Amino acid sequence: MKMDIKTYNVIAQQGLDVFPTEKYTVNQSQKPTALLIRSQDMHKTHFGTNVLAIARAGAGVNNIPLIEAANNGTVVFNTPGSNANAVKELIIALLVLAVRPVVPAAAWAKKVVGADVSLQTEKGKNHFAGTEIQGKTLGVIGLGNVGSRVAQAAANLGMRVIGYDPYISVEHAWKVSNQLPRAEKLAQLLPKCDFVTIHIPYTDKNRDLITAKELALMKDQAILFNYSRWGIVNEDDVVVALNQKHLRKYVTDFSSNKIVGHPKIMITPHIGGTTQEAETNGAVMAAQTLRKYLETGNIVNSVNFPTVEMPFESPVRMTMIHQNVPNMVGRITTILANDDINIDNMINKSRGQFAYTVIDIGQQPAEQLETLQKELLEIPEVIRVRVLKNEF
């Protein structure tokens, strides 16, 4: 039977082309095998136990209930870095647009008409003087895929850059230049910066990271950019800081009733990752990750399960999603031993309260595999058991 992939949001065709039609259908079943999504709010969208995996083409996964999905036996993936360049380029453009009145100048120039249009337009330039970003200080909160690129690009343009990321991964720590000054605390970064840009995930910990207290620490007339998510910046406090003429501008990808229409707030409609290149990268990466998991059980780029990669060399593979409690491997292998099944290869890894075990075995009659699957599912802590046939 073919596996069905259900899509939500706009998914680039190049991503859908990753699924060969001999094995997959797209949006053809009421009970899809997996979901391929972008910002669809999965907290409000029901997905059944038929859903083995959800791939988010993009970075942010606050739209997906990760623990509930794991308890449902659903592995969730994202596509780290797939749209980071798109966001980087936009932030650089917005930094310039925040200090050069390009948009109002162009709007004004459009309205100048008449025989002496060239002269009149030229005369108007004095009303549209700006400043430069070179030599100014940019604070970058979060030095992951987006933040590290923004920091490097801004430094290349002659800005002084200060980074802040107390949780930086080893991978990103290597990517960020060791010349980049880092703040140990947010309170050290904020008073030094003319611009502050935020590139962190929305989590419970990061809710209201920027409130009146942090805004008060910012330099007078500083400009704040939020291209991360709603909720990280307290909008009531931002409006107060703008009205008190302390903060100069707030530039964000996320609109709301609290900020829309404010003269010092520039809002874009969540377009940070909306370029053809980023949409293609994300869709292809998500689709490839899904295929790998569906066909081999291997997990890469998951946000609720550990990375588990083992070459699929035996005729049959059993994968088990279970709670991370003692003696699971013992109980699983005892069932196999009782059924007289020899293990060719196995791996077990955990992440938080969940774990994943992969066991490769020789060819077995279909009925025996069915019985084995049932027996393994009888272990109360086992959430899902899959049996995969090696097709290569």
Ligand SMILES: NC(=O)c1ccc[n+]([C@@H]2O[C@H](COP(=O)([O-])OP(=O)(O)OC[C@H]3O[C@@H](n4cnc5c(N)ncnc54)[C@H](O)[C@@H]3O)[C@@H](O)[C@H]2O)c1
């Ligand atoms: N506007 C858009 O279209 C758009 C596009 C891409 C990403 N995003 C948002 O930006 C976020 C970051 O994207 P990314 O690809 O760089 O993710 P990433 O996972 O590569 O990097 C996030 C970084 O933030 C750091 N971090 C977490 N909490 C922090 C905190 N309190 N202070 C400082 N650093 C902290 C982490 O250690 C990590 O290095 C995403 O989660 C998403 O919400 C938005």
Ligand SMILES: O=C(O)[C@H](O)COP(=O)(O)O
């Ligand atoms: O987290 C992300 O990757 C961005 O916010 C992009 O979201 P989108 O795929 O809905 O444009």
